[in-house]
Amino acid sequence: MYMDTIVKLIVGLTALLIVIRLLGKKELAQLTPYDFIYTLVIGGVLEESLFDQNVQITHFLAAISVWAILILLIEIATKYWDPIRILLKGEPVKLISDGKLDMNKFNKHHLEMEQLRSALRKQGIFSIREVRDLYLEPGGDITINKYSRYDPVTNEDIHLKKDDQEPSLLFVDDGKIKDDILNVAGKDRVWLLTKLSQLGYTNTKRIAYCEWSKTEGFFIKTY
Numbered sequence: 001m002y003m004d005t006i007v008k009l010i011v012g013l014t015a016l017l018i019v020i021r022l023l024g025k026k027e028l029a030q031l032t033p034y035d036f037i038y039t040l041v042i043g044g045v046l047e048e049s050l051f052d053q054n055v056q057i058t059h060f061l062a063a064i065s066v067w068a069i070l071i072l073l074i075e076i077a078t079k080y081w082d083p084i085r086i087l088l089k090g091e092p093v094k095l096i097s098d099g100k101l102d103m104n105k106f107n108k109h110h111l112e113m114e115q116l117r118s119a120l121r122k123q124g125i126f127s128i129r130e131v132r133d134l135y136l137e138p139g140g141d142i143t144i145n146k147y148s149r150y151d152p153v154t155n156e157d158i159h160l161k162k163d164d165q166e167p168s169l170l171f172v173d174d175g176k177i178k179d180d181i182l183n184v185a186g187k188d189r190v191w192l193l194t195k196l197s198q199l200g201y202t203n204t205k206r207i208a209y210c211e212w213s214k215t216e217g218f219f220i221k222t223y
Contacts (some may be wrong), residue, residue, distance in 0.1 A: 004053070011057050015064045042067060090138035096131055100102045109136060173211035
């Protein structure tokens with residue numbers, strides 16, 4: 001009995017991973033209500049097969065295969081036929097246009113003003129006066145176009161030329177040297193220990209965090 005459950009779990013997990021890979025990575029990044037529903041169904045099928053001894057592995061694989069084919073067909077349909085895409089996945093809704101709130105759309109989508117204010121604060125906006133245009137995306141996120149007078153000044157605005165920064169690499173994490181990251185950077189332990197010693201860090205065990213980039217150099221935090 002236990003072995004049968006373990007085998008089902010392993011096969012089920014493998015099948016789910018294959019289905020997710022076949023359907024593409026967007027399911028992991030953009031979860032719409034439609035995506036949420038079929039994810040729940042797949043999970044329900046797996047749960048039912050695990051605890052019902054009458055459900056064989058072949059039954060489970062057949063159910064997952066049929067479900068995956070149906071989802072794939074729906075994905076193809078939503079890609080090529082806009083009415084189906086709008087029906088199943090929705091489309092962005094413009095709630096604010098040139099600073100004017102469309103309260104009819106607010107009420108239609110059951111969106112409270114404090115919910116909107118909370119979403120704005122998560123994006124660093126603490127007053128709705130900064131928002132020129134706002135869209136409610138199908139997945140429930142909001143996208144914002146701010147008034148230009150509230151945008152931070154950039155180097156381009158003041159005609160200041162500044163070199164781009166190279167990405168940083170983590171060389172020491174919790175006192176442990178990351179040899180694989182050093183190899184990616186074309187460095188080795190001798191180079192790292194020499195540089196750290198020059199900066200006054202002779203014991204890497206005392207380093208909680210050490211990152212490095214070509215443009216910015218080292219940034220180190222000790223315990």
